[in-house]
Amino acid sequence: MSSQNTAKSSDPYYSTIFARTGCSTRNLRCRGLTAVMKKSYFPDYRFVSGGCLQRREGSEKVSGMSRGRRVDAEIQKWVKRQISSPHAKTNPKMHKKLHLFSRAFIALTHRLQLVPIGTQVVVRDEQCDIATLVDVVFVDKSGGVVVVELKTGFEGYNERSNARMKREFSSITNAPVNQHHMQLAFTHHMFEHTFPEFGSAAALLIRMTDTGAHVRSLDKHVQKIVRRVLAKGKVI
Numbered sequence: 001m002s003s004q005n006t007a008k009s010s011d012p013y014y015s016t017i018f019a020r021t022g023c024s025t026r027n028l029r030c031r032g033l034t035a036v037m038k039k040s041y042f043p044d045y046r047f048v049s050g051g052c053l054q055r056r057e058g059s060e061k062v063s064g065m066s067r068g069r070r071v072d073a074e075i076q077k078w079v080k081r082q083i084s085s086p087h088a089k090t091n092p093k094m095h096k097k098l099h100l101f102s103r104a105f106i107a108l109t110h111r112l113q114l115v116p117i118g119t120q121v122v123v124r125d126e127q128c129d130i131a132t133l134v135d136v137v138f139v140d141k142s143g144g145v146v147v148v149e150l151k152t153g154f155e156g157y158n159e160r161s162n163a164r165m166k167r168e169f170s171s172i173t174n175a176p177v178n179q180h181h182m183q184l185a186f187t188h189h190m191f192e193h194t195f196p197e198f199g200s201a202a203a204l205l206i207r208m209t210d211t212g213a214h215v216r217s218l219d220k221h222v223q224k225i226v227r228r229v230l231a232k233g234k235v236i
Helices: 012-018 033-041 064-084 092-097 100-111 176-194 220-231
Strands: 115-125 130-139 145-152 202-209 212-217
Touching (some): 064 130, 064 145, 100 212
């Protein structure tokens, strides 16, 4: 896509393409990626205490998992509103009710000049029998497609591990950060496989924390391993 074709979120072109696979877990028709990764590559991972899942003194009684679900749900609603009404003004009262992480994520996308075009988009590799949902798909200022994997929290243990990955990924530890890079690499590869109309897509891992947003591109080492795994065309 050229810079003259910078996307507008209201463009039906994107929704038509995404509709080929649907935007529902009912349309996956394959094993879920996260469950397959855990079983195949880090079955012995154990949560290391000291992270955000432990309740802090004086903090709200919300676990890291439920916080993540809340942020996911809020971002999904925001994306859908942006797609249906891209020129609508932000409602200050509604925006203030969003979780701090949601507000920060939205502000980050504005700074990066990313326009949302889809959320919870189904991607799959039927030969390997895996599928997943892309958190958010954007287009950048030049019209290029960007696949985003959104995470929240993991403060204090994002890089902690208790073992190495299994099989093809034995060169890296089973720390959450590596799990997330693996997930992004699989998701990105399946996105390009599922939607060849977009050509080459970029990908970002964005982790929202109390100290701000951590933005990372695809880990090239992990990406190479994922490509080798999927190139075999066998069930993982």
